[in-house]
Amino acid sequence: MPTIDEIAKLSNVSKTTVSRVLNNHPYVSEEKRQRVLEVIKKMDYIPNTSARKLRSNKTMFIAVSIPHVDHPFFARLMKNMSAEALQYQYKVIVFQTFYQKQNELKVVDLLKRKEVDGIILCSLENDWEDIKGYLKYGPIVMANEVHAEAEVPVICYDEFEAGYKGTELFIKKGHHSIAFCCDNLYSKAQMMRKKGFMRALSDAGLRFHDQWIFSHAFTIQDGFRIMDQIHSMTEKPTAIFTGNDQVAAGIIKRASHYQYKIPQQLAVLGYDNQSICEVTNPEITTIDIPVEDLAKKAIEAIIHLLNNKSVLKREVVTMSSSIITRQSV
Amino acid sequence: MPTIDEIAKLSNVSKTTVSRVLNNHPYVSEEKRQRVLEVIKKMDYIPNTSARKLRSNKTMFIAVSIPHVDHPFFARLMKNMSAEALQYQYKVIVFQTFYQKQNELKVVDLLKRKEVDGIILCSLENDWEDIKGYLKYGPIVMANEVHAEAEVPVICYDEFEAGYKGTELFIKKGHHSIAFCCDNLYSKAQMMRKKGFMRALSDAGLRFHDQWIFSHAFTIQDGFRIMDQIHSMTEKPTAIFTGNDQVAAGIIKRASHYQYKIPQQLAVLGYDNQSICEVTNPEITTIDIPVEDLAKKAIEAIIHLLNNKSVLKREVVTMSSSIITRQSV
DNA sequence: ATGAAAGCGCTAACAT
DNA sequence: ATGTTAGCGCTTTCAT
Numbered sequence: 001m002p003t004i005d006e007i008a009k010l011s012n013v014s015k016t017t018v019s020r021v022l023n024n025h026p027y028v029s030e031e032k033r034q035r036v037l038e039v040i041k042k043m044d045y046i047p048n049t050s051a052r053k054l055r056s057n058k059t060m061f062i063a064v065s066i067p068h069v070d071h072p073f074f075a076r077l078m079k080n081m082s083a084e085a086l087q088y089q090y091k092v093i094v095f096q097t098f099y100q101k102q103n104e105l106k107v108v109d110l111l112k113r114k115e116v117d118g119i120i121l122c123s124l125e126n127d128w129e130d131i132k133g134y135l136k137y138g139p140i141v142m143a144n145e146v147h148a149e150a151e152v153p154v155i156c157y158d159e160f161e162a163g164y165k166g167t168e169l170f171i172k173k174g175h176h177s178i179a180f181c182c183d184n185l186y187s188k189a190q191m192m193r194k195k196g197f198m199r200a201l202s203d204a205g206l207r208f209h210d211q212w213i214f215s216h217a218f219t220i221q222d223g224f225r226i227m228d229q230i231h232s233m234t235e236k237p238t239a240i241f242t243g244n245d246q247v248a249a250g251i252i253k254r255a256s257h258y259q260y261k262i263p264q265q266l267a268v269l270g271y272d273n274q275s276i277c278e279v280t281n282p283e284i285t286t287i288d289i290p291v292e293d294l295a296k297k298a299i300e301a302i303i304h305l306l307n308n309k310s311v312l313k314r315e316v317v318t319m320s321s322s323i324i325t326r327q328s329v
Numbered sequence: 330m331p332t333i334d335e336i337a338k339l340s341n342v343s344k345t346t347v348s349r350v351l352n353n354h355p356y357v358s359e360e361k362r363q364r365v366l367e368v369i370k371k372m373d374y375i376p377n378t379s380a381r382k383l384r385s386n387k388t389m390f391i392a393v394s395i396p397h398v399d400h401p402f403f404a405r406l407m408k409n410m411s412a413e414a415l416q417y418q419y420k421v422i423v424f425q426t427f428y429q430k431q432n433e434l435k436v437v438d439l440l441k442r443k444e445v446d447g448i449i450l451c452s453l454e455n456d457w458e459d460i461k462g463y464l465k466y467g468p469i470v471m472a473n474e475v476h477a478e479a480e481v482p483v484i485c486y487d488e489f490e491a492g493y494k495g496t497e498l499f500i501k502k503g504h505h506s507i508a509f510c511c512d513n514l515y516s517k518a519q520m521m522r523k524k525g526f527m528r529a530l531s532d533a534g535l536r537f538h539d540q541w542i543f544s545h546a547f548t549i550q551d552g553f554r555i556m557d558q559i560h561s562m563t564e565k566p567t568a569i570f571t572g573n574d575q576v577a578a579g580i581i582k583r584a585s586h587y588q589y590k591i592p593q594q595l596a597v598l599g600y601d602n603q604s605i606c607e608v609t610n611p612e613i614t615t616i617d618i619p620v621e622d623l624a625k626k627a628i629e630a631i632i633h634l635l636n637n638k639s640v641l642k643r644e645v646v647t648m649s650s651s652i653i654t655r656q657s658v
Numbered sequence: 659a660t661g662a663a664a665g666c667g668c669t670a671a672c673a674t
Numbered sequence: 675a676t677g678t679t680a681g682c683g684c685t686t687t688c689a690t
Contacts, residue, residue, distance in 0.1 A: 001441065001466065003683055014661040019685055027659050049444040050388070051683035053379035054666050069398055069423070070408040079399040082425055094398070094423050096411055112330065114667095115378040137330065220604045246604075253608040275549045275575075279582040281610045332667055343677045348669055356675050380667035383682050443683095 002043045011039045022047060053114070060090050061116040062302055065107045067123050068096040071218070072246065072274045073291070077122060077144065080295030088303050090117075101125045111137040118302045121145060124187070139305035139312055143298035146188045146316075153301045154316045157289050159189045162321045163196025163241070166269050166287055169329060170239040171204045175267060178206070179237035181217035181226060181247055190243070197241060212237050223250015230266075231258050238266060239329070245270040249280050252328060256281070268328040282327030289321045331372045340368045351376060382443070389419050390445040391631055394436045396452050397425040400547070401575065401603045402620070406451060406473065409624030417632050419446075430454045440466040447631045450474060453516070468634035468641055472627035475517045475645075482630040483645045486618050488518045491650045492525025492570070495598050495616055498658060499568040500533045504596060507535070508566035510546035510555060510576055519572070526570060541566050552579015559595075560587050567595060568658070574599040574606050574615055581609050581657060597657040611656030618650045 004022075008015040013032055020028045021036045028036075039045075053059050064081055066074040082092040093116060097103040104125040110116045111134050118139045124131075128150050134140065135152070142154040170178050180197050182190040194213075201208050211233070214226045223246065230236055231254075242248040248270035252262060260266045262282050270277055270286030277284035297317055305312065333351075337344040342361055349357045350365045357365075368374075382388050393410055395403040411421040422445060426432040433454040439445045440463050447468045453460075457479050463469065464481070471483045499507050509526050511519045523542075530537050540562065543555045552575065559565055560583075571577040577599035581591060589595045591611050599606055599615030606613035626646055634641065 001443075004685095005683080015684080016661055016686080017659090020660090023685080029659065032660085046438065046441045048383070048683050049439075049442040050379050050382035051666090052685080054377070054383050054668085054682090055684045055686085057666075059379070068408050069411075070401075070404040072399075072401075075399040075404045078423075079397050079425065082398075082423075083427070091422075093420075094407075094411075096408065098412070109375065110378075112375045113378040114330075220608055249605075249608040253610070256610065276578075276605060276608070279549055279578040279605070279609055281582070281585065333669095334667080344668080345670080345677060346675090349676090352669080358675060361676085377667050380682090381669080383666090383684085384668045384670085386682075 001048075002045050004045075004047065007036065007039050007043060007045055010043065011036045057114065059115060059117050061093055062090050062118050062120060062299075063093045063095055063107055063110050063116040064120045065095045065097055065104060065122060067099050069094060072276070073244075073272050074122065076274075076291050077295055080292050081120070081299055084296050084299040085303075088299070090299075090303065090306075097123065097125055099125060101130075105130070108134040108140070111140075118306050120298050120302055135312060139302060141298055141302045141305070143294055144189065146192065148188060149314070151314045152312055153305070154314070155294055155297045155301060156189065156316070156318055157294070158318045158320055159192035160196040160199075162271070162287050162289070163193035163198075164200045165196075165321075165323060166241050166271075167197045167200035168204075169269065169323060170241070170267055171200065171206070173239075173263070173267060173329065175239040176206055177209075177212070177235075177237040177239065179212035179214065179230070179240040180208075181214045181240065181242045181244070183218060183243070184215055193243065209235070209237075217242065217244060217247045220246050220250035220253075223247040223252075224254045225250075227251045227254035227258070236266075239263075239269070240266065241269050241271075243271045245272045245274040245276050245284055245286055248284050248286070248328065249276050252280050252282065252284065263327070263329050270328070273324050277324070277326060280328070285326045285329035286324050287321050288324045290319050293319060330377075331374050333374075333376065336365065336368050336372060336374055339372065340365045386443065388444060388446050390422055391419050391447050391449060391628075392422045392424055392436055392439050392445040393449045394424045394426055394433060394451060396428050398423060401605070402573075402601050403451065405603075405620050406624055409621050410449070410628055413625050413628040414632075417628070419628075419632065419635075426452065426454050428454060430459075434459070437463040437469070440469075447635050449627050449631055464641060468631060470627055470631045470634070472623055473518065475521065477517060478643070480643045481641055482634070483643070484623055484626045484630060485518065485645070485647055486623070487647045487649055488521035489525040489528075491600070491616050491618075492522035492527075493529045494525075494650075494652060495570050495600075496526045496529035497533075498598065498614075498652060499570070499596060500529065500535070502568075502592070502596060502658065504568040505535055506538075506541070506564075506566040506568065508541035508543065508559070508569040509537075510543045510569065510571045510573070512547060512572070513544055522572065538564070538566075546572060546576045549575050549579035549582075552576040552581075553583045554579075556580045556583035556587070560584075565595075568592075568598070569595065570598050570600075572600045574601045574603040574613055577613050577615070577657065578605050578609050581611070581613065585610070592656070592658050599657070602653050606653070606655060609657075614655045614658040615653050616650050617653045619648050622648060 146156045270284040273288035475485045599613040602617035
């Protein structure tokens with residue numbers, strides 16, 4: 001692979017001039033520009049990225065951290081973020097934490113190593129105390145996940161509202177015994193959603209049962225497990241807020257197996273509006289969240305910080321979700 | 330962020346020594362090593378990655394090219410490749426082609442720019458002729474997708490066998506009118522699968538019908554569309570090889586809507602053994618492919634090339650798939 | 659408009 | 675065992 005020096009030599013110009021041509025700088029005579037361009041083409045030259053990065057101290061990379069990519073919601077988010085970043089000539093590197101603190105710390109380390117220019121955290125494994133120190137190395141934006149006081153832009157859904165709305169829907173349909181699923185309870189977003197759920201319950205004068213809160217609900221298999229648990233209970237809920245369409249699908253399938261009438265005996269509300277909602281029987285009533293919008297806003301936020309080098313500050317953008325009515329509620 | 334020079338100064342050693350400590354070279358007195366380590370810790374120092382890459386001409390990055398990440402099969406593949414690469418201290422960068430030739434060319438360009446050390450192509454948009462020139466910049470491995478004469482390692486499934494086996498299953502069950510779905514027909518892998526299908530047909534003395542070949546079959550929605558088409562036909566197939574569980578799910582759902590008895594009136598065979606197979610009604614009989622194995626072997630292959638700088642040569646590893654019997658066939 | 663020269667932060671050959 | 679020095683390939687002052 002030729003270097004800029006060789007191109008300069010062959011074009012009979014200095015490497016400064018070649019660099020100018022490469023970067024579309026003005027003040028290069030048309031004649032030399034053409035000559036350089038020809039040599040570049042002939043030699044099949046492309047500048048070395050590492051050298052450029054070292055010199056300019058910019059990588060044009062944004063790291064995005066997610067639990068793992070084999071998850072319909074995060075996959076969709078990544079797809080959109082990548083496409084959006086490309087609009088700004090930035091490339092997205094996906095980093096999977098696999099729910100490990102340590103892997104998340106490796107992501108923020110990338111900032112320190114000047115391996116990426118900025119970071120978007122779509123989940124949060126560590127305490128914010130352990131992350132905030134990295135802010136001095138570059139901007140961090142939080143998307144999807146929220147945090148109470150992180151002094152960074154946060155683009156998120158109104159989880160409280162979603163929790164409230166969904167629960168309210170059950171109540172309107174006459175349910176009094178409502179269950180709730182979540183990934184885990186250390187996620188602030190999940191907490192907010194649960195708060196909305198609890199509020200709707202208390203606003204309606206309903207009690208909540210401890211054993212009707214199911215955690216570690218991610219997959220179809222988890223849905224099976226949860227339904228098995230419900231089936232074995234003496235006092236059963238008649239409605240369940242799943243927080244995830246995969247889980248809803250699993251519950252519906254297993255409930256049918258146990259001959260439950262859905263939604264009469266057990267109403268099931270999904271979350272995410274994934275395509276799986278349309279293939280279960282009955283089809284899944286779910287909460288639609290604006291993933292594309294979230295992706296776009298998150299990329300815009302990080303790009304803004306990158307370009308303006310403006311001071312990072314807390315700035316929460318909250319997005320509304322809406323209920324998509326199908327058959328399971 | 331401090332540089333290696335500052336660390337050297339503060340430790341009263343040369344930067345060579347610091348570099349040695351950093352890279353675990355021998356021949357550093359324990360005393361100096363400790364001193365350096367302390368300063369590094371105190372100063373919160375991490376070496377600049379771009380500088381390292383420029384100097385060492387290694388990036389420790391592997392680019393993996395896929396159509397897009399929001400696809401259950403590719404998501405699973407990526408998850409496994411990323412995890413596997415980490416074992417060798419390599420990081421995977423996912424690049425999505427969105428089925429565009431031009432995006433795929435950007436991926437191979439990364440090799441030329443020294444932005445990645447090697448590439449794994451999991452799909453192929455361009456003619457091999459337009460890719461092979463990049464081999465002089467670094468190793469390329471093909472995984473999942475195949476190519477007739479590409480002179481690189483190819484880790485793939487036995488698509489012919491899968492096509493044959495699946496079709497044979499239908500025939501054993503007494504079907505004579507069998508339809509076939511595929512993404513597109515410029516994919517060599519898809520071609521092989523189709524060949525297996527055709528061969529099984531002809532071995533059984535069965536004809537194939539042009540209008541029973543459905544292309545552009547990727548998603549649940551495509552499944553709906555295909556089922557609509559089938560339903561409108563005067564001469565309908567009684568079995569369909571879908572090539573993808575999402576498509577199978579869509580077909581099953583829509584067929585139920587039209588009151589088809591599955592598998593009696595319409596047998597449906599999936600592909601990939603995704604978790605969605607277990608939530609449809611009836612559950613999807615499918616072809617299980619060893620994704621984890623493919624990921625592992627592909628990473629091993631590229632690492633091998635990277636380490637040994639051995640000559641690239643064609644070397645095809647073919648993996649068998651197996652039928653998972655559920656209810657839809 | 660163009661070029662000479664400095665230097666980004668690091669590693670490694672070479673000398674001691 | 676340790677340090678001196680060169681240089682990876684590029685961009686950017688600064689001078690002309």
